Amino acid sequence: MAECHPVGFQWVMEAKQRGATVIHVDPRYTRTSAVADLHVPLRAGSDIVFLGAIVNHILSTGAWFEEYVKAYTNAAVILREDFQDVDDLDGVFSGYDPETGTYDTSSWNYDGVGAQSSAGAGEEETLENSDRGAGGDSGESEQSEKQRGAGHELGGHGADMGLSGMHRDETLQHPRCVFQVLKRHYARYTPELVEQVCGVPPEQFAKVCEAVTANSGRERTTAWVYSVGWTHHTVGIQYIRGAAIIQLLLGNMGRPGGGIMALRGHASIQGSTDIPTLFNLLPGYLPMPTVDAHGTLPDYLATISSPDQKGFWTAADAYTVSLLKAWWGDAATAENDFCFDHLPRLTGDHGTYRTVMDMLEDTIEGYFVLGQNPAVGSAHGKMQRLALAHLDWLVVRDLNLIETATFWKDSPEIETGELRTEDIGTEVFFLPAATHVEKEGTFTQTHRMLQWRHKAVEPPGDCRSELQFFFELGRKIRERLAGSTLPRDRPVLDLTWDYPLDEHGEVSADAVLREINGYHLTGERAGRPLSSYTEMTADGATSGGCWIYTGVYADGVNQADRRKPGRDQHWVAPEWGWAWPANRRTLYNRASADPQGRPWSERKAYVWWDEEAGRWTGHDVPDFVADKAPSYRPEPGVGGPDGLAGDDPFVMQADGKGWLFAPTGLLDGPMPAHYEPQESPVSNPLYRQQANPTRQVFRREDNLQNPSGDEAGSEVYPYVFTTYRLTEHHTAGGMSRWLPYLAELQPEFFCEVSPELAAERGLEHLGWATITSARTAIEARVLVTDRVVPLRVGGRVIHQVGLPYHWGVGGDALVSGDAANDLFGVTLDANVHIQESKVASCDIRPGRRPTGPALLEHVDAHRRRAGVTILTGNEVRSGDPTSGGGAAAVAEVRAKEHTSDE
Amino acid sequence: MSDLLGPRDPASGAGWDDAPPRKGFFTDTSVCIGCKACEVACKEWNLVPADQAAGLSMLGSSYDNTGALGASTWRHVAFIEQPKRAGGQDLNLPLFPVGPSASDAVNRAADTAMTGDRSQLGTDTEAVDLGMPGFQLPGQRADRKDERPRTDFRWLMSSDVCKHCTHAACLDVCPTGALFRTEFGTVVVQDDICNGCGYCVPACPFGVIDRRVGDEQTRNVGIAQKCTLCYDRLGAGHTPACAQACPTESIQFGDVDELRERAAVRLATLHEAGVPEARLYGEDPEDGVGGAGAFFLLLDEPEVYGLPPDPVVTTRDLPSMWRTAATAAGALLAGAAVAFLGRRR
Amino acid sequence: MAASPTPASGPGQDDRARGGRLRRTLLNWPVVRQLTGSDPLGRGSASVSERTAGLTARTETADRVVRSVCPYCAVGCGQRVYVKDEKVVQIEGDPDSPVSRGRLCPKGAASENLVNSPKRQTAVLYRRPGGTEWESLDVDVATDMIADRVVATRARTWQDTDEQGRRLNRTLGLAGLGGATLDNEENYLIKKLFTAIGAVQIENQARI
Numbered sequence A: 001m002a003e004c005h006p007v008g009f010q011w012v013m014e015a016k017q018r019g020a021t022v023i024h025v026d027p028r029y030t031r032t033s034a035v036a037d038l039h040v041p042l043r044a045g046s047d048i049v050f051l052g053a054i055v056n057h058i059l060s061t062g063a064w065f066e067e068y069v070k071a072y073t074n075a076a077v078i079l080r081e082d083f084q085d086v087d088d089l090d091g092v093f094s095g096y097d098p099e100t101g102t103y104d105t106s107s108w109n110y111d112g113v114g115a116q117s118s119a120g121a122g123e124e125e126t127l128e129n130s131d132r133g134a135g136g137d138s139g140e141s142e143q144s145e146k147q148r149g150a151g152h153e154l155g156g157h158g159a160d161m162g163l164s165g166m167h168r169d170e171t172l173q174h175p176r177c178v179f180q181v182l183k184r185h186y187a188r189y190t191p192e193l194v195e196q197v198c199g200v201p202p203e204q205f206a207k208v209c210e211a212v213t214a215n216s217g218r219e220r221t222t223a224w225v226y227s228v229g230w231t232h233h234t235v236g237i238q239y240i241r242g243a244a245i246i247q248l249l250l251g252n253m254g255r256p257g258g259g260i261m262a263l264r265g266h267a268s269i270q271g272s273t274d275i276p277t278l279f280n281l282l283p284g285y286l287p288m289p290t291v292d293a294h295g296t297l298p299d300y301l302a303t304i305s306s307p308d309q310k311g312f313w314t315a316a317d318a319y320t321v322s323l324l325k326a327w328w329g330d331a332a333t334a335e336n337d338f339c340f341d342h343l344p345r346l347t348g349d350h351g352t353y354r355t356v357m358d359m360l361e362d363t364i365e366g367y368f369v370l371g372q373n374p375a376v377g378s379a380h381g382k383m384q385r386l387a388l389a390h391l392d393w394l395v396v397r398d399l400n401l402i403e404t405a406t407f408w409k410d411s412p413e414i415e416t417g418e419l420r421t422e423d424i425g426t427e428v429f430f431l432p433a434a435t436h437v438e439k440e441g442t443f444t445q446t447h448r449m450l451q452w453r454h455k456a457v458e459p460p461g462d463c464r465s466e467l468q469f470f471f472e473l474g475r476k477i478r479e480r481l482a483g484s485t486l487p488r489d490r491p492v493l494d495l496t497w498d499y500p501l502d503e504h505g506e507v508s509a510d511a512v513l514r515e516i517n518g519y520h521l522t523g524e525r526a527g528r529p530l531s532s533y534t535e536m537t538a539d540g541a542t543s544g545g546c547w548i549y550t551g552v553y554a555d556g557v558n559q560a561d562r563r564k565p566g567r568d569q570h571w572v573a574p575e576w577g578w579a580w581p582a583n584r585r586t587l588y589n590r591a592s593a594d595p596q597g598r599p600w601s602e603r604k605a606y607v608w609w610d611e612e613a614g615r616w617t618g619h620d621v622p623d624f625v626a627d628k629a630p631s632y633r634p635e636p637g638v639g640g641p642d643g644l645a646g647d648d649p650f651v652m653q654a655d656g657k658g659w660l661f662a663p664t665g666l667l668d669g670p671m672p673a674h675y676e677p678q679e680s681p682v683s684n685p686l687y688r689q690q691a692n693p694t695r696q697v698f699r700r701e702d703n704l705q706n707p708s709g710d711e712a713g714s715e716v717y718p719y720v721f722t723t724y725r726l727t728e729h730h731t732a733g734g735m736s737r738w739l740p741y742l743a744e745l746q747p748e749f750f751c752e753v754s755p756e757l758a759a760e761r762g763l764e765h766l767g768w769a770t771i772t773s774a775r776t777a778i779e780a781r782v783l784v785t786d787r788v789v790p791l792r793v794g795g796r797v798i799h800q801v802g803l804p805y806h807w808g809v810g811g812d813a814l815v816s817g818d819a820a821n822d823l824f825g826v827t828l829d830a831n832v833h834i835q836e837s838k839v840a841s842c843d844i845r846p847g848r849r850p851t852g853p854a855l856l857e858h859v860d861a862h863r864r865r866a867g868v869t870i871l872t873g874n875e876v877r878s879g880d881p882t883s884g885g886g887a888a889a890v891a892e893v894r895a896k897e898h899t900s901d902e
Numbered sequence B: 001m002s003d004l005l006g007p008r009d010p011a012s013g014a015g016w017d018d019a020p021p022r023k024g025f026f027t028d029t030s031v032c033i034g035c036k037a038c039e040v041a042c043k044e045w046n047l048v049p050a051d052q053a054a055g056l057s058m059l060g061s062s063y064d065n066t067g068a069l070g071a072s073t074w075r076h077v078a079f080i081e082q083p084k085r086a087g088g089q090d091l092n093l094p095l096f097p098v099g100p101s102a103s104d105a106v107n108r109a110a111d112t113a114m115t116g117d118r119s120q121l122g123t124d125t126e127a128v129d130l131g132m133p134g135f136q137l138p139g140q141r142a143d144r145k146d147e148r149p150r151t152d153f154r155w156l157m158s159s160d161v162c163k164h165c166t167h168a169a170c171l172d173v174c175p176t177g178a179l180f181r182t183e184f185g186t187v188v189v190q191d192d193i194c195n196g197c198g199y200c201v202p203a204c205p206f207g208v209i210d211r212r213v214g215d216e217q218t219r220n221v222g223i224a225q226k227c228t229l230c231y232d233r234l235g236a237g238h239t240p241a242c243a244q245a246c247p248t249e250s251i252q253f254g255d256v257d258e259l260r261e262r263a264a265v266r267l268a269t270l271h272e273a274g275v276p277e278a279r280l281y282g283e284d285p286e287d288g289v290g291g292a293g294a295f296f297l298l299l300d301e302p303e304v305y306g307l308p309p310d311p312v313v314t315t316r317d318l319p320s321m322w323r324t325a326a327t328a329a330g331a332l333l334a335g336a337a338v339a340f341l342g343r344r345r
Numbered sequence C: 001m002a003a004s005p006t007p008a009s010g011p012g013q014d015d016r017a018r019g020g021r022l023r024r025t026l027l028n029w030p031v032v033r034q035l036t037g038s039d040p041l042g043r044g045s046a047s048v049s050e051r052t053a054g055l056t057a058r059t060e061t062a063d064r065v066v067r068s069v070c071p072y073c074a075v076g077c078g079q080r081v082y083v084k085d086e087k088v089v090q091i092e093g094d095p096d097s098p099v100s101r102g103r104l105c106p107k108g109a110a111s112e113n114l115v116n117s118p119k120r121q122t123a124v125l126y127r128r129p130g131g132t133e134w135e136s137l138d139v140d141v142a143t144d145m146i147a148d149r150v151v152a153t154r155a156r157t158w159q160d161t162d163e164q165g166r167r168l169n170r171t172l173g174l175a176g177l178g179g180a181t182l183d184n185e186e187n188y189l190i191k192k193l194f195t196a197i198g199a200v201q202i203e204n205q206a207r208i
Helices: A009-017 A031-035 A047-061 A066-072 A142-148 A178-186 A191-198 A202-214 A236-249 A297-304 A312-331 A334-342 A352-360 A381-388 A403-410 A412-416 A466-481 A487-494 A509-517 A755-761 A853-866 A886-899 B037-046 B103-114 B169-173 B231-235 B241-245 B256-272 B319-344 C015-019 C030-036 C111-116 C139-157 C184-196
Strands: A023-025 A038-040 A224-226 A260-262 A366-370 A393-398 A427-432 A441-444 A449-453 A607-610 A615-618 A719-724 A750-753 A768-772 A777-784 A791-793 A796-798 A800-804 A840-846 B023-028 B075-082 B154-161 B179-181 B187-189 B251-255 B279-281 B294-298 C064-069 C078-084 C087-093 C125-127 C158-161 C167-178 C199-203
Touching: A009 A031, A023 A202, A031 B154, A038 A202, A047 A178, A047 A191, A047 A202, A047 A236, A066 A236, A191 A202, A191 A791, A224 A236, A236 A260, A297 A312, A297 A334, A312 A334, A312 A487, A312 C184, A334 A487, A334 C167, A352 A381, A352 C167, A352 C199, A366 C139, A381 A403, A381 A412, A393 A403, A393 C139, A403 A427, A412 A853, A427 C139, A441 A509, A441 C184, A449 C064, A466 A487, A466 C139, A466 C184, A487 C158, A487 C184, A509 C184, A750 A755, A750 A768, A755 A777, A755 A840, A768 A853, A777 A853, B023 B154, B023 B256, B037 B075, B037 B154, B037 B241, B037 C087, B037 C111, B075 B103, B154 B294, B169 B179, B241 B251, B241 C087, B251 B256, B256 B279, B256 B294, C087 C111, C139 C158, C139 C167, C184 C199
Parallel strands: A023 A038, A224 A260, A366 A393, A366 C167, A393 A427, A719 A800, A750 A777, B023 B294, C167 C199
Antiparallel strands: A427 C125, A441 A449, A607 A615, A719 A840, A750 A800, A768 A777, A768 A840, A791 A796, B023 B251, B075 B154, B179 B187, B279 B294, C064 C078, C078 C087, C158 C167
8 A cells, every 4th residue: 555555645654653554465564564563474365264253253252243233234134045155066156057167146145035035934023025926036047147247237237136034043053044054165175275275374364363353343443555566367356345244243344444355456447437437337336237138227137136126226216317318318218218228238347357358359440548548558468459450440548658658669569570560560559648737537546536637738730639539430320321211320419418628628527526516397396406326317307427425526516626725624534526326435335334333433433323313323434224213114115225224234234234245246257266377386185176166267279378277388387477667667667667757766677576586586676577377478677586485385485476467568668578468368357347457377487588580489488398289278167177167268269370370 | 264164143144134043944853753754854845856966776775775965865764773772672683593793794886886885796697507496495594593683673764965064164264155044044055156166065074965966867967065954935934844744753953942932842852752862963153163053852872874973174274265255255256346247238 | 626735834934935935136146145245165055056946846947737637556545747838847745634744656657758758659540451661640530440440340240149040139240448547538439438338358467
């Protein structure tokens, strides 16, 4: 955090000075470790074991926060009889299909919920609920759900969570209740396993357990902070789930000083998820419709929520219709399902890596790259760059001439002879962009807070904002299609695109923000901004481009532009900027009070029930129905916000509870289970299943994988490497390697190695090293440092190599160097299609890498020695070479035959 | 020479009547996170160019690629990797399969890099045959019983800056009046006066001030340059750029008297918290430079951070220096007259 | 609205005034001052050059101060942007921000460098198929050409339905990547436009 978010880290330093214990768990000793109380180095890719053993420690020592867990989590819920854990099935949960590498997740659901409801018995209490039918079944096959990357777009993912028939055992003794299942699942996660898998000595691990449990409870809280060190894995979601289970067991969710905080790395990466430029989402985490499940608007809405589930997702119809009204205005009517058919349909994975592979197949003609440098920043840089050479046209919009814009003349593949400038048919437009001070608009920072930026100066020369460029582009496209009678052009011509322009002819960001907020379309308030998403209706009477942002223009005021100085308001600082939803600064903060609505302790008071006023009150906007008393219990059959009981703090979850066990929404397991990374020199000691059995693999000649574990050839790539950022640079360097003041602070690409590895491989401090994977080899200056510590894993010493990923090969930056991300292949997490780019295996040797065609020969020699084929590492079910998307894999091979002519 | 050494309140001794309280920095290195915001904020405000003396190559001195204070580096963050234990931190290193620390050897190599002889470092090595990878799992080699393991490790970071000495030798030797004592008690170079004679450079006991090198586009080439404690910002009531940017308040700006009190409290707090190695540097008015306007809380000997252990104002007992200054004053008189007349034209 | 003047604050606000500014007269000739004033050694007030005496922080002489937010990571540090003669002359931390309290990291502190970088590309560049060099291109012509290509690609690659006759209503012929450092308003227009033209392969850093 000190490395990548130094200014945020001031609060950690301040907490430390007030007595907080700061623990840093990271393969490397970083600037954060230097000032932490404890640094725990562990093997990259082993965190599920580390977190799991903390869960086990909490459960086996009785350190869990009993009252919180019983009231606010799903610990008491009984699971289905046919659910089987990974230990019963050699590393997979029940429902696994080795043919497709996917799960039928129905056996993970609560007993009595969904289509196969079964009667409760014995000591189980039947939760009184609806006599209506179960929630709509999505009808979507698990395979296509995986392709789409389902799960993350809906917090509660509740369509199959009709709650009728759910059973609970408040004593937590039922063998099939979540609490007992969790206990059994985590029993194997012992300190000894931590030592064996993570390489963390038990003494060191015990200190972490002690600190975390001692600082949780009524009086104290523990917070977890993570970044892409947790998400860039084939099991990334399950890392976060591991932390969520710890925080729920310890009562640290929804409370001040608690939570799990994702420190995001780009100014508005939170915003670009909320208002997504992502293939599978519409604004506000509404899913993009798919061809097989979303034929009509009612079909679509039925997959988002069922009417008898609890919480705010039941109003998805209002959110969706308001969005459609915002986009297609008067053309969107109840008669035409509000232009729902104007939306294109998905047929599977259309994520960025899939798209790049489609470029190699020449099915994609044009590509817009906007403030992004995939030639350096994406995994498998060579695949990215070769794909660019297959395009007909490419538009790069950036501040500097980044490597993605200049690949055709100075990419590494020119040097190796794989590409020849004259043969590259790609037409490239480089359009200079405006900086953050040359345009107005909002960024959404890592805490979901929108902050408005004013424009300071006009952009120089040809520089334009994306807002202006896309407005103009839209205008020109509409001009070209004007008068068309083709059905396909209706969505373009019906589009609301009449934004007011300022005196420079530039589109007003303020007007766009108003559209995002939404407004009333009818009645006496017509034209007035909505103040809350609860005002949205499903009948077309409201418009709003992103329901979770509704309120940012409440009262006709740009709430994101509020700048009451922090020192002039209380510590929550609610009058600076605006946080979604409804300016809440801490989500699920109902949980900061006990079931009766009283603060868990005075010290940790945050939001509480004011009996006299009959309302929730406190330091923050209560994340609850404001006047719903703690004692409130809904009538049977009531869904939506009214279905929430007074002690259901997790208002976006279908059952109002925090999920220790995820009965739905995830594609790779209801609880975290340890799997090794896609490439690992270590075998999975827990079961035969080596890596995540649902990971998305791409069997291609241009995406070969290193052998792992005890596979033959894994000794050719015996070391673990991880990548990271340095304080002095930003991502792929587009905003740092061109600046003299930053370039001089970290001018050269380097690798960090321990003295032990240096001795083992003859690496010399400040000399060169060549690092090789099955994809390529790169060279880096060597930094020998005690900050990297070898680990003893399973009786073997494992060395890790650290690689900052900011540099790239090109001609325009002040500083350049080989790109660390070139070492990675493409293997994705099933839930969200994120690549595993925080861990893989490699070889490292002293000296500079070969150049020209000799580089390819060097890489190939390693592969041959390791016996690498396109099946290596790509068998999703270990020990079963026929498993895992066989047909798809063949298609990949064929595609490669085509591309290998290049 | 006591006059030359001047009184304890440097501003009033330099003709500033009714001077404001002396301003300075207290840099608490125990909370420094080595982010280098100070280096950049300083350059950005003071229009200091990228350091062409240091160039765009890696120094290998941990994360420090700046090297030292100089004409184009007015704040410098040092990174020190040490086989020592940080106060309150226990890394349990003996439990890991580690061999001896590399810090000493690495530091020596980095020293070599900084002095410019890189031939020994293999940095210009041409492509070499990388050999064939072995078939043995590297981690399964003979165990390291015979090797002495590392015991502890810590990573120190510290942002260095001009000390703005009470008795400032650079100022004493400046023949042109380019260096002067401001009303804030700080020592500042006037770019329009400095003729680049360089007398100040060897005079500084800390090696802070230097003449700028650079190409034609570079500002103030040949002129002595160093931290001004953001003289222009102070005049406007602002905090110096480095202190304002510092995320963790490692760099604190204020009245020197108040900062000294703050430093004493912080020192006591750290000692109580089990960090006995904490010490102050440069805060003592009795030291060889009469106390620094910019002083530090360190966690090791000053030498470790590249600071002289016992700095002495180089003009303390050098009458010959006075003669030089007198000669130079004559030159100033003549030069200044010409300059003045030139302006009048 | 954009330019809210920022009151000067912090220690030493009045200190300069107390120190006394020197008027520009003959008496300001350093040697005269040295010999007649209270600085006989000529190391302080008597040495002040005319330029030094006229030194003013450029935050004070700026035409306006604009409130902004750092463009690097997602902490969201407040920035104040100082503008003089329609040029950014300084960007520093906003002390009012409860997030950052006026502080910046090295990247944030380099923001002015980002805006005014001599390396920054401010003209449209065009590389024709097979070309070996950049060519220059008018910005409006470039936008027209891009619009033409979008329309043509879309027409060539349009999919009305899948093989089962189900509505697809899309093109897979064009794609996009980027957006994590763009404004919400920009991402909104991008998503809105691409969705309307039927382009679904729109991605950003959040996937990566």
